[in-house]
Amino acid sequence: MVDGVAARIFDPTTIFHPFGVPDPVLETQPEGVDTMESDPLDENEQQEQPRSSTSNRNNRPPRASRTNNEDTIMNDISQSIGQMAGSxxxxxxxxxxxxxxxxxxxxxxYSIEDMNTLYVTLRADRRLAEDFYMRTQSLREFFVDEFLAERRASRP
Structure with missing residues (x-):
């Protein structure tokens, strides 16, 4: 039975052979060329045209507008992703x-020297650092002014 199956698989005759019609593909194509990409059209068969109406074509924006619109959409998406990442x-x-x-x-x-002195002092004292950063902006500035005034007064 396996030999019978193998014989049918490798049989050089085609589906057209029992009807006495030669294979149109084999007659027009050299041997070994694969033409499975498209079926040959029958003479009576008309090639199918894409279905579209002229009103659809007229309603479409020009190609450049679609590209600009796509760019705008992509920019909006990337900005939204950036905002989400920031959040x-x-x-x-x-x-x-x-x-x-x-x-x-x-x-x-403030000078870089004053900021460095403040940073080193606050970094060494967590309680004082928390007291500093928990304040509003104006109270932070007052804190720094007082801190720097005390430092300068304690210098010989």
Whole structure:
């Protein structure tokens, strides 16, 4: 039985043979060429045209407009993703050192030497650092002014 199946699989005759019709593909194509990409059309068969109405074509925006629209959409999506990432980052619980650094970054108008002295002092004393960064901006500035005045007064 297996030999019979193998004989049918490798039989050189085609589906057209029992009807006495030669295979149109074999007659027009050289041997070994695969033409399975498209079926040959019958002479009576008309090639099917894509179905579209002229009103649909007229309602479509020009190609450039669609491209610009796609670019705008992609920019909106990327901005939204950036905002979500920023929000998630803000939700992350910060330790006291990170909070101290952020609070120090809000200060302006002080010399780098004064800011370094303040940073070193606050970094060494967590309680004092928390007292500093828990304040409002104006109270932070008051804290720094008082801190620097005390430092300068204690210098010989």
């Amino acid at each position: 998630l980052k803000a939700l992350k619980k910060k330790n006291w050192k990170e909070k101290l650094t952020e609070a120090l970054d809000t200060l302006q108008g």
